[in-house]
Amino acid sequence: MSTYVSKRTAIAITTTAAAAAAALSLVLVTTASADGAAPRTGQAAAALPSVSGSPEGAFTRIADFYGSYVDAVYDNDGRTADQLRSFYLSKPLQAELKKWEETNHANGVLRAQNVPTQWKVASTGSGAGKTNATVTLTWGGGDTTRIHVQADLKTKKITSITD
Structure with missing residues (x-):
């Protein structure tokens, strides 16, 4: 044994x-x-x-939108950028952005005239039927800007983009 x-x-x-x-x-x-x-x-x-998400979550939709939108603008693909706006943004926000862009001569989604080299979306919580996020955009020189984004939990449409 x-x-x-x-x-x-x-x-x-x-x-x-x-x-x-x-x-x-x-x-x-x-x-x-x-x-x-x-x-x-x-x-x-x-x-x-690694990147993950769910089509059921409004927060994921914000991240999906910014990732795809930055890619489209970076690639100078205006048609895709317009289609993304149409799909992800509420109608009232689309109209608001159009006015903002005419006044500021810049891209209202990015709040800038140029394209960021990186983006990051962080949740800042949910409540009252909305989810909130901060989008951090990094520019060529390393500077960053932050944009506050809100989406409706029910429709998952982005309803607000502010500095």
């Missing part, structure tokens, strides 16, 4: 070592930076970026 236990222990140790080596190899082979570059030798495995 002692020989059986020893063989089983040796097999378990060998199997565990082989599994650990395989896992380490897999981590080194599959880990890549966000830009798709292979990791450097000795580079620790970092968490890969």
